[in-house]
Amino acid sequence: MKKKRFAMVFDISKCIDCKACTVACKAENNIPLVKDNYRNWITEGPLRGKYPKLGQSYIPGQCMQCANPPCEHVCPTSATYVNVDGIVLVDNKKCIGCKYCMTACPYDARYYNEKTGAVDKCTFCVQRTSVGRIPACVETCPTKVRVFGDLNDPESEVSKLLTKHPYRVEKPEIGTQPFLFYLV
Numbered sequence: 643m644k645k646k647r648f649a650m651v652f653d654i655s656k657c658i659d660c661k662a663c664t665v666a667c668k669a670e671n672n673i674p675l676v677k678d679n680y681r682n683w684i685t686e687g688p689l690r691g692k693y694p695k696l697g698q699s700y701i702p703g704q705c706m707q708c709a710n711p712p713c714e715h716v717c718p719t720s721a722t723y724v725n726v727d728g729i730v731l732v733d734n735k736k737c738i739g740c741k742y743c744m745t746a747c748p749y750d751a752r753y754y755n756e757k758t759g760a761v762d763k764c765t766f767c768v769q770r771t772s773v774g775r776i777p778a779c780v781e782t783c784p785t786k787v788r789v790f791g792d793l794n795d796p797e798s799e800v801s802k803l804l805t806k807h808p809y810r811v812e813k814p815e816i817g818t819q820p821f822l823f824y825l826v
């Protein structure tokens with residue numbers, strides 16, 4: 643079977659900052675209900691439209707699932723690794739909580755989970771996506787900002803979106819090769 647390469651595409655023009663994705667992620671992945679423990683977030687982007695009809699844009703963020711992940715390179719115990727579908731994961735049993743990966747991540751995508759004693763971040767909901775389901779944040783988003791799929795499949799929605807539309811990635815200049823894509 644052909645190897646998969648999972649990716650997420652965002653149409654930020656549709657994001658209404660409802661944060662349903664953040665709540666869904668916490669519930670699905672048992673993230674502690676404390677400040678600073680989260681796998682995804684929403685930040686304010688530039689204003690859109692023209693005066694006087696201006697509106698705020700919102701930018702969802704989470705681990706970029708880098709193809710060249712600095713978090714993996716610095717991990718002294720190989721707790722951070724890349725799985726067969728290109729997902730960067732943390733093996734809680736191997737994580738010693740040194741937080742080197744948190745420092746190395748240019749996107750501030752990781753946090754320390756006191757409950758597990760390990761560093762945590764977005765897993766592309768591996769428990770769902772490894773069995774053909776979509777991530778909780780994608781399923782929950784009411785305005786369909788988020789599209790998840792296999793970039794190695796030319797027929798997938800993510801492949802089609804990136805073929806048809808211009809897009810950007812975060813911080814392309816640092817060479818991390820993110821697999822989160824923002825339509826522009």
Ligand code: SF4
Pocket residue numbers: 704705706707708711712713714730746747748749750751752763818
């Ligand atoms: Fe690692 Fe950060 Fe890249 Fe995610 S965004 S793969 S945590 S360097």
Ligand code: SF4
Pocket residue numbers: 666667668670671681682704763764765766767777778779780
């Ligand atoms: Fe959270 Fe899953 Fe979405 Fe990642 S893909 S932000 S783990 S809900």
Ligand code: SF4
Pocket residue numbers: 656657658659660661662663664684700702782783784785786787788
């Ligand atoms: Fe934006 Fe969708 Fe998240 Fe709501 S659920 S904040 S619309 S990405």
